[in-house]
Amino acid sequence: MPKTTQLFGYHKDHAKLTEFAGYEMPLWYTTTTEEHMAVRTKAGLFDVSHMGRLLVTGDGTQEYLEKQFPTKVGPQPAGKALYTLLLNERAGIVDDLVALKISDTEFILVVNAANASADIENMSEHLPSGVQLVDITGKTAMIALQGPHAQEVLQPLTPLPLRELKRLRCAETEVLGEAAVVSRSGYTGEDGFEIIVRDATVERPENALRVWEQLSKSSAPCGLAARDTLRLEAGLLLHGSDMDQGTNPFEVGLQWLLTSGKTGYVGSEAIELLRMSAIPLARRGVVLDRGIPRHGFDVLDASDTSVGTITSGTFSPVLRKGIGLCRVKAELSAPGGKVAVSVRGSSEEARLTTPPFYDETVYGWKRHAQP
């Protein structure tokens, strides 16, 4: 039997359901395209309660996390949302996650649903006495509100002045009177918020349902299908598809998460060796005029020789074209370069790009910063 989230009572009446990472989740409510465009142009609402939430507390929390992440954690003020990685000793990517700093002695780590148990296992190995690592996934709910209208949709429900909450910042507050952690973050490429409702279990889901139902009056509920097209169009990686324990941060373009000069974290010795070596593969986007690239399809050069692999692909509702992320031989990876993708035996012309795939003056959280 798959698990359900606190919001299942809503999904079962409104969505086409699918099983994902052991949870019965909404795949779509209306159509993927409609939900996708709602997020790009207005606001969309996602149940992300299936994502793992790990509470790390105790006096040595910051020092402990410093030894887990390749990204420098401190000294930072409370209220920082840090995107980072967990690596293994070979610098393979165990997971990507967001660490919300609630205080010097309290962090919430938001991790991929499918990796939560591997993360706990990995992190427990190094856990010092005095630091506690607790899985609070089942005790809290998490809702992502994404899109250019997200701030005006959420503001009436919370006393937190959202205009002052910058991107990748978080704060403890209330939403509809419920204790919540609100961060300005998400995985769609758009501006938006992620809301952790502090007290909501599957047995007592009312608090979370109340917040969801209120937000759904002025935003479009979106399923996992739109979540995937949105993250891909923004060029954001999905663990398990675009990267895994066998890939290192350099070959998927995540080297910007490695704080230079930082040592002493899990995987740091392997990272230092990789820094001194040539990386044979580079991550790029591909755009096709015809056909949709899918995970595992070959990327071909002019002589139909395989020079890379599609790691995830879909149809872009904004471009109305097939798009994908791939890993290609570094020497052939110049953006704008012409390659082909083997789509079920047919060689389709493709162009290498640097994602995001959309025009950043029109879509995405940076649009308002553009002149």
Added chain:
Amino acid sequence: MGSSGYQIPDDLLYTKEHEWAKETNGTVRIGITDYAAKTLNDVVYVTLPKSGDSVTQFKTLGTVESIKAVSELFSPLSGTITTVNEELTSHPEMVNKSPYHEGWIAELKPSDRSEWRNLLTAKDYAEHLATLK
């Protein structure tokens, strides 16, 4: 509207793979059912056969690709393709909006009358859908 919540017009015949067939003056128009269209959700590409192609009952005739996945399209009957719905090349979403009318896929000249008995009536198809839930 069938009891299943999907449209299953009485005047069509169906395959278990969710195609429909309708004969008019010796030509058979084919397409995919409302159930197939709703299950695919967002059709973004349709690979059509060509006029003159020979097709075999229950064998591949083209593909329908949605945002999430590719599905093969099986011919309800054997015969020769006479016309394809070129509109679907630029407007694949017609398959979702109108699976039984504007979203038809192709027309064929059937070659074997006896094959009709292999197809399902609306009632049989509704029963078949009920077993899929």
